[in-house]
Every structure is written in C-alpha cells, then in structure tokens.
Amino acid sequence: MTAEVPGRLPDPVAEQDRITPFQVDTLDVRGRIVTLGPAVDAVIAGHGYPEPVSRVLGEAVALGVLLGTALKFDGRFILQTQTDGPVRMLVVDFETPDKIRACARFDAELVAAATDTRPAAMIGRGHLAMTIDQGPDMSRYQGVVELAGQGLEAAAHQYFAQSEQIPTFVRLAVAEEMTATADGTKRSWRAGGLMVQFMPADPERMARADLDPGDAPAGIEPGTVAEDDAWVEARTLAATVEDHELVDPALSSERLLWRLFNERGVRVFAPRPVTNFCRCSVETIRDMLNRFSLDDRQHMVEDGKITVTCEFCSSRYIVEPSEVGIPDASATD
Incomplete structure (x- = not known):
C-alpha cells in the first residue's frame, strides 16, 4: 500500500505574516517571498512614527525577514543603518526561526521639512551593517555596505555582489491599508518582499563582472563576463513584480509566484510564520x-x-x- 500525499492548493488570499520559500529548477534559482501585516503594523503603530519613517522602517523589516530566515541555525540576524539622513538609524532584530522586532531613530524636524520622502532619501548616506549572531560561544559575522543614497534594495544587491558573490534580486514594498469599519476608517501597515538567488550546481555559472577596479592605470578596461542566460531570464521575470502585488491582501504568495514563473514551473514550499516580539523584561x-x-x-x-x-x-x-x-x-x- 502507498500512503496518499495530500496536495496543497494555492491560498486564495494572502496569509498574514509569513515567509514562503520557492524554487525554479529549470532556471536554477531559489528564493523567498515575505508577506507582513499585523507584525509590521505592530512595529510601526506602537511608536506613532511619521509616514516617511514608517515606510522606510517597513522596508527594513521586510528585508530583515528575507535575510534572517536564510539562517540554518539558532541565532539572530541584525540589520542596522547609521546615516546622515532624516532617519538616522534603523534596527531590525530577527531571531530564528520566526521572531522580529525593529525600531527607528529620526530627526523629527528634518522629516517634517523633507521635500523628498522616498525611503532612499530618508536614509541618506552612511552604512548598512548586517550581523549574524550565533550566540555567546560563537564569533559574530558582520558585513558592511556603504549607503550613498541608493536605498535598501540596491544596498542588498551590493552586499550579495561583494560579500556573498551570489547573483541576487531583491524587491521591497510598503503600503498603508485603509479599511472601512463601523467605527470609521482603520489604518494599518503592510510590507512585502521578494528575493531571488541564482544557485546553479556549477559555481562557474555564477561568475560576474569584477567590481570597480579603483586605481587601475588609465586606459585599462575592466573585464566583462557574460551573465548566464538562466539568471538573466529569472531576474527579468522577477523584475516584473509590481509593488502593489507584494502588499495586496487579496493576492497570496503562491498565486504571485505562479504569475511570475508559471512558464518555467515553480515549486512552492510550506510557508513559515513570522511574529512580532520583544525580549525586554x-x-x-x-x-x-x-x-x-x-x-x-x-x-x-x-x-x-x-x-x-x-x-x-x-x-x-x-x-x-x-x-x-x-x-x-x-x-x-
């Protein structure tokens, strides 16, 4: 006799607060998609941040979850910025397997006076540090990326190119949801993110062009490397995702992944919850x-x-x- 393996149909609507891993075998890519509702709203609403600060913190939380859930051991992933922009500092603390907390420090006068309220402008210039903490008996690992007004998405791309040398695509989105209730309009925050990474069996296929050659002699052209066709296709498909799709409560992660990769076939694995927490006592x-x-x-x-x-x-x-x-x-x- 053989045991029947039940199938799992795509959820008709987005589940709250979860991370969903996936894989596209024909393109040699793996990734995760995160959907955050009450967890990110609790982080933002609990502080009463101004809207521009809320948006940039929402992006940081989504990125922290995308990166933190990659840990294969018990530990913490800490994302922290220190910059000269109106939002001076962002801290996202992810504790495996599913706990998240975050906060922001900002200059209220600069935020109120800002004419450019995009997340990249709110952050400004400085650095982004990503720390992996495996506990008191283990050494910490930290990667640092310069922030020069490019925002968190671009900083994540730069980090993976420099430190991990893994071709990676990241998209982040934040939105304020307004729902009509008997007591009036209820406002709440949602955030979402998509990360796709090219991980073929042959590492030679991940070869990329060298970084800026810096002080190379005049007339020396940097070497060029043709990107793998599978990665070019995967990145192009992933880049078609719209911000509203990542935060739409009527669109599940499974259905969104089907939209993006159905022609190549996508395997979606069991989602994991994400919860807002704080270890203070x-x-x-x-x-x-x-x-x-x-x-x-x-x-x-x-x-x-x-x-x-x-x-x-x-x-x-x-x-x-x-x-x-x-x-x-x-x-x-």
Whole structure:
C-alpha cells in the first residue's frame, strides 16, 4: 500500500505574516517571498512614527525577514543603518526561526521639512551593517555596505555582489491599508518582499563582472563576463513584480509566484510564520542598568524611581533604585 500525499492548493488570499520559500529548477534559482501585516503594523503603530519613517522602517523589516530566515541555525540576524539622513538609524532584530522586532531613530524636524520622502532619501548616506549572531560561544559575522543614497534594495544587491558573490534580486514594498469599519476608517501597515538567488550546481555559472577596479592605470578596461542566460531570464521575470502585488491582501504568495514563473514551473514550499516580539523584561532592564556605574545609575533616578522605555516595543518599566544597587534614593540628585 502507498500512503496518499495530500496536495496543497494555492491560498486564495494572502496569509498574514509569513515567509514562503520557492524554487525554479529549470532556471536554477531559489528564493523567498515575505508577506507582513499585523507584525509590521505592530512595529510601526506602537511608536506613532511619521509616514516617511514608517515606510522606510517597513522596508527594513521586510528585508530583515528575507535575510534572517536564510539562517540554518539558532541565532539572530541584525540589520542596522547609521546615516546622515532624516532617519538616522534603523534596527531590525530577527531571531530564528520566526521572531522580529525593529525600531527607528529620526530627526523629527528634518522629516517634517523633507521635500523628498522616498525611503532612499530618508536614509541618506552612511552604512548598512548586517550581523549574524550565533550566540555567546560563537564569533559574530558582520558585513558592511556603504549607503550613498541608493536605498535598501540596491544596498542588498551590493552586499550579495561583494560579500556573498551570489547573483541576487531583491524587491521591497510598503503600503498603508485603509479599511472601512463601523467605527470609521482603520489604518494599518503592510510590507512585502521578494528575493531571488541564482544557485546553479556549477559555481562557474555564477561568475560576474569584477567590481570597480579603483586605481587601475588609465586606459585599462575592466573585464566583462557574460551573465548566464538562466539568471538573466529569472531576474527579468522577477523584475516584473509590481509593488502593489507584494502588499495586496487579496493576492497570496503562491498565486504571485505562479504569475511570475508559471512558464518555467515553480515549486512552492510550506510557508513559515513570522511574529512580532520583544525580549525586554524587568529582568533584562535590571541587568542593563547594572552595567552602568553606580554614579550613572544614581543620576537616572527621578522622583524616587528609574523609568526605562523599550525602544523596540515602547513598554515602560519602573525600577526601584534599591533593585539596582542604589540603597538610598533620597541621597541622589
């Protein structure tokens, strides 16, 4: 006797908060598509960010999930920007297998005065660091990419070309969804992303043109390498995806992948959930405070208490001075 293997039909509508792996064997590409609803909305709505900040943070969260879910071990993937734009810093913290949290720091006056509110303009110039943390007993791996006004999509392409040397295509999208309810219009954020990578059995097929030759002598032309036809086709098909398709709640990941690659045949694997979380707690706050000097802790006391707000989830913690080694709060400034 043979066991019947049930088939899985494409979901008619988009599921909330999930990452869906896929593979196109005939083109030697693999990839993932992420759909985020309540998870990214919780990150954004919990802080009340201005719209331009919300959009760029939504892109960062989608990229963080796309990259973080590639980890094959227990650990964390941390994406962080430090730049001179109105959005000074973005932090996305992905913990395997499915937990995400994120926050942004920005200059409110610069954001309000900005005439160009595209995510790339909000970020500005600086660098993007991507860190893989396998735990306290393992060394961290970090890749750094220069941000020169090109945005997160282009930065991801640059990272894979320089550090991983894997031909990669990334598309990110963010949208604010408005739904009519009995209590009025409900506004919520959605984000989506698509990543496609060329991974043939023969690594020679992944050869790409050299990076900028830098200080090469005048008259020296950089070498050229013809891209593999399969990768050119796969990238061209992936590039037809529209932003609205990545955030459309009426379009499932399976159906979108069918639109893109049905002529070549696409295998879609079981999706995995993505959840918004924060690891902050009273214990972690106390531990953090105890890393400061006693003098610093004493100067944190206001009205007889130490108040700490988590940057990721906006939770407020009130700590008694005696809980962090301050015996007499009345003696502090």
